[in-house]
Amino acid sequence: QVQLVESGGGLVQAGGSLRLSCAASGRTFRRYAMGWFRQAPGKEREFVAAISWSGGITYYADSVKGRFTISRDNAKNTVYLQMNSLKPEGTAVYYCAADFHGATTYLGGYDYWGQGTQVTVSS
Numbered sequence: 001q002v003q004l005v006e007s008g009g010g011l012v013q014a015g016g017s018l019r020l021s022c023a024a025s026g027r028t029f030r031r032y033a034m035g036w037f038r039q040a041p042g043k044e045r046e047f048v049a050a051i052s053w054s055g056g057i058t059y060y061a062d063s064v065k066g067r068f069t070i071s072r073d074n075a076k077n078t079v080y081l082q083m084n085s086l087k088p089e090g091t092a093v094y095y096c097a098a099d100f101h102g103a104t105t106y107l108g109g110y111d112y113w114g115q116g117t118q119v120t121v122s123s
Contacts, residue, residue, distance in 0.1 A: 002026050002098045002112040009117030014088055016121075020081040022096030022114060033103035034072060034079040035110060038092035038119075045095070049081060050103040059105055064090075088123045 008020040022034070035050040049070040050059045058070055069082040079096060094117050097110035104110075 002028065002032060004096050004098060004112055004114035006094065006096050006114045006117040009094060009119045011120045011122065012086055014086060014121055014123050016086050017082070017084045018086065018119060020083065020094055020096075020117060020119075022079045022081075024077045024079070024098065026077075029077040029098075030074040032098040032100055032111075034070075035097045035099060035103070035105075036070060036079075036081045036094060037097060037107060038090075038094045039116075040089075040092040043092075045107060047105045047107060048094070050099075050105060051079065052103045057103055059103060061105075083119070086119075086121045088121045090121045091119060093118050 003025040006022050012018050033052050036048040037045050038048050039045040047061050051070045055072050067085045072079040096114045098112040099110045
């Protein structure tokens with residue numbers, strides 16, 4: 001069992017930056033690949049970024065590539081999402097998720113989800 005708690009969301013102007021954190025409970029955190037997803041009002045949840053258990057493999061959605069960076073600190077049981085050059089279309093609830101089977105862009109592959117943190121980007 002893994003429990004995930006996101007933090008770091010808030011209101012930011014377009015072009016600004018935020019760093020999201022996702023703290024995981026349990027000693028098995030290092031076994032899980034981690035992902036970030038987001039869901040805007042009236043839209044489906046979509047993939048943002050993923051990272052392998054070791055941190056050696058990362059994936060990004062085309063819409064965030066070059067602006068967002070996913071990283072993890074297994075000693076702290078935490079995964080991060082550094083978001084730079086934010087755009088108004090990035091307004092959404094951001095969720096982190098854990099996948100025992102490996103990093104994937106596929107939402108259905110994730111085993112555990114956090115409650116989400118709101119990110120609002122003003123124009």
